[in-house]
Structures are given as structure tokens and as C-alpha cells.
Amino acid sequence: MLLEKIKTPGLSHLSYLVGSGGQAAVIDPRRDCAIYLEKARAAGLEITHILETHRNEDLVSGAPVLAGMTGAKVLHGPNPERPIVYATTARDGDCYAIGQLEIRAMETPGHTDDHLAYALFDTAYPDKAVGVFTGDAMFVGDVGRTDFYPDRREEVAGLLFDSLRKLLALGDQTIIYPAHGAGSVCGSGMADREFSTIGHERLNNPRLQITDRDEFIRLKVNENHYQPPYFRLMERLNVEGGSAPPPVMRPRRLSLAQLRDCKVDHLVDIREPMAYASGHLPGAMSLPVDMISAFAGWFIREGESVALIASDEDQLAAALEHLVRIALDNVVGGYVGVVPAAAKGVTMQQTPMIDTDEVENRLGGAEGWTLLDVRDADERAKSAIDGSHHIYVGQLNDRWHELDKKRHYTLMCASGMRATVAAGWLASRGFEKLDIYLGSMGAWKAAHD
Template sequence: MFVETVKTEGLAHLSYMVGDGQCAAVIDPRRDVRVYERIAQRRGVTITHIFETHRNEDLLTGSQNLANRTGAEVLRGTTDEYDVPYAQMVREGKRVELGQASLTVVETPGHTLDSISLVLRHHETGESALGVFTGDALFVNDVGRTDFYPDRAEEVANLLYDSLHEKLLPLGDQTVVYPAHGAGSVCGQGMATRDFSTLGYEKAHNPRLQLSREAFVKAKTGEHHDYPPYFRKMEELNASEGPGLRVCPVLPGPIPVDAFARKQEEGMLVVDLRMAESFAGGHVPGSICLPADMIASFAGWVLPYDTPLGLVAASAEQAERAALDLARIGYDRIEGYLNGAVIGWAKTGRRVETFGAIDGPDFKAALDGQTDFTVLDVRSKPEVEEARVEGSTHIFIGELTGRLDELDKTRRVVTFCGSGQRAAIAASLLQRAGFEDVSVNWGSMAACQALGCRLER
């Protein structure tokens, strides 16, 4: 018997292949499914079953892609919220045999109403559980968010409490926990950097499992989670007949400068994948700063689905990786990348934009001198509640494009975050919207705390 983990960086998504003998199952596959086919080939097994532990909000599932290619059966939890034409609904107790191993369905609602967990057993250990694939019900050092049903907040928090304490923990301390996400996922807040654990360890150390029912429900209903608009898109596509029919995206190719400029004039949105500092030093006018390692966190907030995208990248490899990351959350309209990047653009005599920058010492001096400018804090609500610059304006970066009318275009705006990276994204959005005097505060809150800026708490 084997269990093999496939980790998708950026999204912090964990999927699995488990098998024994000649049979294997894949749990929560990502869109680009060839990785599972390669594992199956290497292991000498046939993929016979595909499980979805819950309705995915943060990525495109690869279940139908994989089923189409392998003939495997897709199984998922029962729901009356929507139809999933390509899957068979299963209830508690459904058991799938994989050689001498087996997976048994346990209904664990709370994160979503259709959430299931899968208990792994082997004939040598009888009914004693070896492991459990918990989806988004239980993470390492955290539990799933329960805010997808705001009108039923207490009900679903209670459902998750029951799932954890009545369904999962009774499986035994020895049971290995295989969650669907690791640290960095938007599906939780306090996940550990480890990708695996045991029920015994979680029972002893997971903060959420130490709470009484009353305290658990109060804590879960009091949490604040950001809700990216692309979640709705993922739900829509994942419940359709064919989410992501292409197994892998078409990798972007280089576009000559003249053709790139022409496409931009025709409506292509330019997305710059380079480091924020590089973007600030020079970029294609009208482009959005979205560093490659921040795509999973912010693309779904700032990029439209109905607009073709052109990439500015530091290398062909960076462009190709970004296209794959974008495809995993449903962005398929990638035209290509700018041949020669910004230098190539500039060599044709075209204009290159920049925006201002202010470091920590100058920022503090300007605050102390009461210089007239707007400090735009684009951090999340929990970050701002911990500490904020006196007199600053808070608009979460994901909401910025919809709230631009709250800002005065005639004033200088200094964008601010934790370090300056998100601030650079915000500065690019403001500049694209016609704000003429925009600066990014490099260092932002980290520098402010080091220098002793006046903060409100």
C-alpha cells in the first residue's frame, strides 16, 4: 500500500494518490492531472476512483479531466445545493476497495455541507484506521472555515464541531491526518507549516480542538475570512459539466513588441510578473503589478475572467509557470508574454512608466512633519486591527478597484502594507485608474515598527 502527496505551491493545495495491488484512487485532484498519471505509471497501478472531499472554492478540480482520461469513477459527497453531472453522490459508509486497502466515506459537514472525509484501512489492521483524508474539515493546527453560509453561521459551526469530535477524533490517536490544504491556504488561518499530523497530536495541540462547543461556535462565527470574487467562479465551473476541459493550458509564447502593443490597444490587460521593485523602476503603461509568487493570493481579486491577458516576465520559464498557476484558477485567456520584457518595449521608443517610492525613514519623517498625503493601507482587516498608522485610510487590496471613488485623486497617495509588496500591486491599480501622484512605501509596517512610527491599536 502507498500514499503519495501532490503539493501545489501557491494555492497550498494537497491532493493524494492512495493504492494497493493494481488499483489506486486520487483524492481532490488539481486541474493539470498528468502528474497523477505519471505516478500511476511509476507505481504500476490503474486509477479506478476519484474522490472530491468537498466543493472546491479556491481552485479548479481536475476530476472530470482525470475521469475522461482514465475511465475512473468520480465520487463526492451528497448535496442538493447544485448538480455535478460527472460525479456519483455517496453517503456515509460507502466503501471502496483498493487491493487490500480500502477507503470509507464519513460525512463531515461544516466547511461545506457536502464535505466528506475518507478513512484509510488495510486488511492487516482490520477496522483500525491507518489514516484519514480530511479535506477542509481538519487541517494541521487548524480547522476549516465555516463562513460560506452566513445565514446559517451557528448551525454550520456546530456541524463542524460534531464532525470533528463525533466522526474524526473517535478514529483513534494513531490515525494519520491528510488534509486538503497546508499553510498559506485561504481556507484556514492558523495552519502549521507541516503537511501531515495524527489525530492524537491534533487532539493534544490543535487550538480549535481544545475548545468547548460553545467556545468553538463563538470562535468560528467571529472569524474574519476574505472572500475573493473568483471563489464564485470556481464554484460555478466545478459544478458544471466540464471544468477545465484542457488538461494543461497552452503555454504562452513570446509576442513581438509591436504586436503586444497592438493587442493592448485592442483590450488585452497587461500583467507584470516581475518583482515589485522591478515594476516600480519601469513598466508598460497601464499594466498591473502581480509578482509571480503572489498570483495564487491576488489574481482572483484583481484580474477579470473575460479579458485576454498579456504577461511581462523576467523569463520564459516565469511566464510559463504563471500561466499554469493562472489556469489552476480558471484563467485561460493568456495571449503570450512580451518579447524582450520592458527593455525590449523601451528600445522601440515607447513610453515606460514608473511610480514614486518612499522608504521607512522618509515616511516616518513625513508623518512626523504632518505632510499632506493619504496613507492607503491595503492590508487585511485582522492585520489592521492589530496596528495601523495614525490617520491612515484602510481599503483591503482585494476591494480597491471597487472603492476607488473613496480616494481623492488630487492628493498624493502613499500605498502601505506589511512590507511593500502588496503596496506595489495597489500602486499599480491606482496608477492604471488615473491617479497621478502615487508612491509605494517600501518596508511599510515592518519599517514603521522598527522606526517607532505613531501607531493606532
């Protein structure tokens, strides 16, 4: 028997390959899905089933592509909005044999209407579930968000409560296999662990401590979540079926002249924040490679073209992987060589960094200056600097129009990472009076504790 977790960095997406008796099932595959076929063949398994827990909002499903590669059947839950064109509908109680293993579908709506969990049984010991693939209903340390149906907020929160009771009834011995780990936009309280059981979650998961249905509904309705624009693209593609990823996951190499002439919608500098701040090509925004999954979908729209600026070829390849997984892969090429270009006299722009002392001085009465906090609303509710203004970094995609290009803005977050992304976006929109609070809220707290 085989049960292997495949983690997708950036998205903190967890998918699974489970096999027995020469057969295998894949649960929630990502778009670049050759990895499942390679692992199955290496283990002498044939992929016969592809199981989706729900219509994902944060990544493109690889189910239709993997089905074309293997001939496997795709199973998906009932979808009252639009049928999933590449899948067969699975319903509560449906069973699928994978060698000695049996997978039983469980309708668990709440996060989405079509949500399924899949309980895993060993037919040699059939009385209790061995594990359950919980999708986005239950995580390690948290439960799924319920904000995708704003007109039905109380109803869907109640549905999730009922679905969680259904999962808990599988028994404390049941190992949980969620679709996301810590760092995912699908939950804010996930533990760093990616292994747990129903019993452990029953005792320790804060959301599962709430046994009153009305109290649970109130809590979920009052949660704050952000929905980047690319979620709508993911939802559509995961109904219609997304296309196969590029055959080569590495951008075309561009010279500096080609970069200047390519006329793309976005120049995206994927180097580390300090490298960007020290010197970047005019017009380039900052989106460090390990922050692409979280923020590219706020600033890059469907079909818009992108040129990447990196420190090395490995950064370019990693960036393209991240972009492919969210279908923002109209990448015309990548450029490596900012430092050599600067050494040849190419004009660069810098974004200054300032410290706590300077922030305090300006808060004392600097004219034409704003300290702009780009953390999320929950972070700001816990602690904020008096006199600062708040716009979440992702919402600057549109709300930059509210800002005055004649003013001087200092960007801050928790450490300075997201502040650099925000400053880079504003710089690419023509703002010139910008700097970054290095250390940001962490530095402020250290100075005032």
C-alpha cells in the same frame, strides 16, 4: 502500496495518489491532472476512483477531466444545493476497496454542506484507521472556515464542531492528509508542516482545544475571511464540471508591437515588485508570479483577456499554470523584454519607494496625502499606524472608486509586496500620484521598537 502527496504551489493545494494491488485512487485532483495519470502508470497502477472531499472554492477540480482520461468513478458528498453533474454521490459509511486498502467515506459538513472525509484502512490491520483525508475540515494547526453560508453562520459552525469530534474519534494514531497547507486562503492559522496525526492535533491545534460547542461557534462566527469574486466561478465550475486545461502550458510569445496592439482587458506585469516599481509599461498592473494564485481572482473576472509581461519564459509558463488552475486563462500571450525596450527609448513608468522617515514627515501634516494600509483586517487589528486609512488590497478591485485621483497615496502592507500590487492596480486605473512604503509595517516596527 503507494501514498504520494502532490502539492500545487501558490494555492497551497494538497492532493493525493494512493494505490495498492494494481489499483489507485486520487483525492482532490487539480485541473491540470495529467500528473496523476503519469505517476500511477509509472507505479503500475490503474486509477479506478476519484474522491472529492468537497466543492472547492479556490481552484478548479480536475475530477471530470481525469475521469475522462481514465474511466474512473468520481465520488462526491451529498449536495443539497445543486447536484455535482460529473460525480456519483458518496454517503457516510460507503467503502471503496483499493487493493489491500479500504477507504471509508465520512460525512463531515461545516466547511461546506457536501464535505466528506475519507478514512484509510489497511485490511491486514483493520481495527484502526491508518490515515484520513480531511479535506478542508481539519488542517495541520487549524480547522476549516465556515463563512460560505452567511444566513446559517451558527448552524454550519456547529456542524463543523460535530464533524471534528467525528474525526477525532478515529484515534490518535491516525495520520491526517488535509487538502491545503500553510498559505492557503482556506485557513489563516495553518502550521508550516504538512504532516501530523489526530493525536498531535488533539494536543496542539488551538481550535481543537475548544471543547465547548457554543464557544467554538462564537469563535467561528467572529472570524474574518475574504471571499474574492472568483470563488463564485470556482463553485459553479465545480458543480458543472470544468473543461480540460490548454494542451500547452506556455503562452504565445508576443513582440512589443503585438503587445501594444492586442487590446486586452488587463496588462499584467508578473516580474518581481522592485522590477515593476523601477520601470513598467504604461497601463500595466503588478501581479508577481508567486502572488497570482492569491490575488488574480480579485482583479481579473471570468472571460477577461490578459497579456503577461515577464522577465523570462519560465515566468510566463509558471503564470499560465497558476491562471489555468483558477480558470482565468484567457491569456492572449506573453512579452519578455522590458529592459531592452527601455534601452531603445520606450517610455516607462516608475513607482517611487519611500522610507520610514518620509512617512513620518508626511504624517506630520502633508496636504492632499493619504497613507493607505492594504493589509487584511486581522493584521491591522493587531497593529496600525495612526492616521493611516485601510482598504484590503483585494477589495481595491471595486473600492478604488472611493479614492480621489487628485490625492497622493502611499501604499503600505507588511513588507511592501502587497502594497506594490495595490499601487499597480491603482496605476492601471489612472492614478498617478502613488508611491510605496518600502518595508512597510516591518520597517515601521523596526524604527519604533
